[in-house]
Amino acid sequence: MTAPAPKSMDAIMALCKRRGFVFQASDIYGGINGFWDYGPLGAQLKKNLRDAWWQDMIMNPCWGRKGPNGQRVQCVPLETCIIQHPKVWEASGHLAGFADPMRKCPGCGHFVRADQLWDVLVSTSEWFSSMIQEFEPAPAGTQTPVLDSQRLLKWARGKGKRLAPNLALVKNPEVTLAWLVTRVNGQPEAPPDVIEIVRHVATEQLNATGLQDPCPRCGAVLGTPAPFKLMFETFAGLTHTDDNRVYLRPETAQGVFLHFKNVVDSSRVKIPFGIGNSGRSFRNEITPRNFTFRSREFEQAELEFFCHPDESKDWYAFWRDFRMDWWKSIGLAGENLILREHAQDELSHYSVGTSDVEYRFPFTSPGFGELEGIAHRGNYDLTQHQTHSKVKLDYFDTTRGELLPNGGRKGERYMPHCIEPAAGLDRGALALICEAYTRDDTRPSPEFLKLHPRVAPIKAAIFPLMDKDGMPEIADKLTDDVFAKFGRYGFIETDAKQSIGKRYARMDEAGCPFCFTIDGDTLKDQTVTVRDRDTGQQQRIGVDKVCGFLTEKLGL
Numbered sequence: 001m002t003a004p005a006p007k008s009m010d011a012i013m014a015l016c017k018r019r020g021f022v023f024q025a026s027d028i029y030g031g032i033n034g035f036w037d038y039g040p041l042g043a044q045l046k047k048n049l050r051d052a053w054w055q056d057m058i059m060n061p062c063w064g065r066k067g068p069n070g071q072r073v074q075c076v077p078l079e080t081c082i083i084q085h086p087k088v089w090e091a092s093g094h095l096a097g098f099a100d101p102m103r104k105c106p107g108c109g110h111f112v113r114a115d116q117l118w119d120v121l122v123s124t125s126e127w128f129s130s131m132i133q134e135f136e137p138a139p140a141g142t143q144t145p146v147l148d149s150q151r152l153l154k155w156a157r158g159k160g161k162r163l164a165p166n167l168a169l170v171k172n173p174e175v176t177l178a179w180l181v182t183r184v185n186g187q188p189e190a191p192p193d194v195i196e197i198v199r200h201v202a203t204e205q206l207n208a209t210g211l212q213d214p215c216p217r218c219g220a221v222l223g224t225p226a227p228f229k230l231m232f233e234t235f236a237g238l239t240h241t242d243d244n245r246v247y248l249r250p251e252t253a254q255g256v257f258l259h260f261k262n263v264v265d266s267s268r269v270k271i272p273f274g275i276g277n278s279g280r281s282f283r284n285e286i287t288p289r290n291f292t293f294r295s296r297e298f299e300q301a302e303l304e305f306f307c308h309p310d311e312s313k314d315w316y317a318f319w320r321d322f323r324m325d326w327w328k329s330i331g332l333a334g335e336n337l338i339l340r341e342h343a344q345d346e347l348s349h350y351s352v353g354t355s356d357v358e359y360r361f362p363f364t365s366p367g368f369g370e371l372e373g374i375a376h377r378g379n380y381d382l383t384q385h386q387t388h389s390k391v392k393l394d395y396f397d398t399t400r401g402e403l404l405p406n407g408g409r410k411g412e413r414y415m416p417h418c419i420e421p422a423a424g425l426d427r428g429a430l431a432l433i434c435e436a437y438t439r440d441d442t443r444p445s446p447e448f449l450k451l452h453p454r455v456a457p458i459k460a461a462i463f464p465l466m467d468k469d470g471m472p473e474i475a476d477k478l479t480d481d482v483f484a485k486f487g488r489y490g491f492i493e494t495d496a497k498q499s500i501g502k503r504y505a506r507m508d509e510a511g512c513p514f515c516f517t518i519d520g521d522t523l524k525d526q527t528v529t530v531r532d533r534d535t536g537q538q539q540r541i542g543v544d545k546v547c548g549f550l551t552e553k554l555g556l
C-alpha cells in the first residue's frame with residue numbers, strides 16, 4: 001500500500017502558532033534554534049498526554065492487563081533532579097560515548113556531522129545541485145555522470161564563484177580539472193562514481209593530500225572528524241573549574257537507576273516492578289530540526305522495568321506490544337504507526353535488543369520517525385553504577401531458590417535486568433497534532449484538529465445561540481455544571497460572539513470534540529444541540545444529560 005500524500009508541515013506549524021499550541025522560544029528576539037515553548041492549548045495538550053502516560057504506566061499500569069507472570073503489573077513513580085553527580089554520566093557511558101563525530105569547515109565555520117556528510121551534501125547543498133547539472137547523466141547501467149570539462153570550467157568561473165567560493169575547482173580550476181580528467185581517462189574500465197568526482201573537485205594538491213571532502217556550504221576542505229559532546233555543561237558552585245563542572249541530564253532514565261535500592265528499601269515493591277520518571281532532558285543536538293521533533297530541550301517519560309534475567313525476554317515483548325496499543329488508544333492510526341526492531345549494528349552501547357515505535361510524520365513520509373524506544377538494557381546500568389559507586393545494587397529475591405522444608409524458599413541474589421519503554425512527550429504531542437490535522441475544503445472552516453477526546457485541550461464548548469432571551473443564563477449554569485465535573489481535564493469554553501458557524505470553526509481548529517448550543521428550543525423543552533467536531537452532525541439531548549454524554553464520550 002502506498003502512503004497518502006503527506007500533510008503540509010507549514011500549515012500545521014502555522015495552526016500551532018495561530019491557536020497557541022507551540023511558539024518558538026524567545027520569539028520576540030528572533031527565536032533560539034532547537035527550543036520551543038507551548039502556548040495555552042499546547043501546554044494543556046501536553047499535560048493530558050503526560051497524565052495519560054502517568055495513569056496508564058504507573059497508577060493503573062497497562063490498563064490492568066496481566067504481565068507474562070500472570071500478575072498485575074506493578075509500577076511506582078519517581079522524580080529526580082536534572083543535575084546529578086558528574087560520576088553518574090561517567091558510569092552511564094554518556095561522558096565517553098554520547099557524542100557525534102563532527103567536521104568543521106575552516107572556510108565558513110559550519111559544522112557537518114561526519115556520518116551525514118554525503119546525505120547532507122547530496123540533499124541540501126546548493127553548489128552540488130548546480131554543479132552536477134553540468135554533467136551529462138550517467139549512461140544506463142553505470143554510476144558515472146559524463147564529464148564535459150569545458151562546461152565544468154565555465155561553471156567554476158561563473159556560478160561556482162558565487163555558490164562555492166572555497167571549492168578547489170573554483171579557486172584553481174585548471175589544476176583541479178586536470179587531475180579529474182587524468183583519473184577519468186586513466187582508468188576508463190573503472191570510472192569514478194559521484195562521490196569520487198565530488199572529492200576530486202574539492203582537491204587541489206592530489207599528490208600531497210589525497211582526495212578531500214568539501215563543505216556542503218562553501219566547498220572548502222573539511223577538517224578531520226572530532227567528537228562533539230551532546231551533553232550541556234554548566235558549573236555548580238562559585239568557581240567555573242573542572243571540579244565544579246556538572247551536566248544537564250540527557251535522559252531521565254539514570255535518575256531511576258540511582259534510586260533503585262532506595263525504592264526497594266523504602267516501598268513494598270518486589271521484582272518484577274517498574275519505576276517511572278518523567279521530566280526535561282537536554283541534548284545539544286547539532287542539527288535541531290523538524291519543528292519540535294529534534295529539540296535541544298525536551299521532555300521524556302521513561303519507565304525502567306526490573307525483572308529476573310530469565311523473564312526479561314517475555315517482559316520485553318510485553319512492553320513492546322503494550323506501548324504500540326497505548327499510542328493507538330490515544331489517537332494515532334494504525335497505518336501511521338510501526339514497531340521496528342533494531343538491527344544488531346544499530347543497538348546502543350548498553351542494549352541487548354531494542355524496538356522503536358515509529359510514526360509517519362509529514363517530514364519523514366513515506367518513512368517513519370522514532371516516537372519511543374523500548375530497550376532491553378540487560379543489567380548494564382545497575383552493574384555500572386554498582387562498580388562506580390561501590391554500593392551494592394543487586395537484589396535478593398525471596399520467592400526464588402530451592403524449596404525449604406518449612407515451605408519457604410532459600411532466596412536468590414541477582415542483578416535484575418531492565419526493560420525500558422522510553423517515550424518523548426514533545427514528539428508524542430507533535431505526532432498527535434500531525435495525526436489530528438485535517439483539511440477538508442468542503443467545510444466552512446477547512447482546517448481542523450481531530451484530537452482524541454482524552455488528549456484534547458478543550459473538552460467542551462457551550463454556546464448561547466443569542467446573547468438574550470435567557471440563553472446566556474442557561475449557558476452559564478450548564479458551563480458551571482460541566483466545569484465542576486470536567487474542568488480538571490481541560491478547558492471548558494463558552495463563546496457568545498459572532499455567528500454560530502464561526503464559533504464552531506474556532507473550536508474545530510482547536511480540536512474541541514463537542515459543542516453544545518442553547519437555542520430557542522432549549523427555553524421550551526430543556527434540550528440543547530450537541531455537535532460532533534469530526535462529522536459536523538448535530539443531535540438534541542436534554543440539558544440534564546450533557547454531563548452523562550461527556551462522561552461516556554470523553555472516556556476519562
Ligand code: GAP
Nearest residue numbers: 251253293294295298371372373422423424427
Ligand atoms: N533512556 C533512553 C533514551 O533516552 P532515546 O531514544 O535517546 O532513549 C527516548 O530517547 C525518546 O526521547 C525518543 O524516542 C524521543 O521520543 C525522545 N527524544 C530523544 N531525543 C530527542 C530530541 N532531541 N528532541 C525531542 N525528543 C527527543
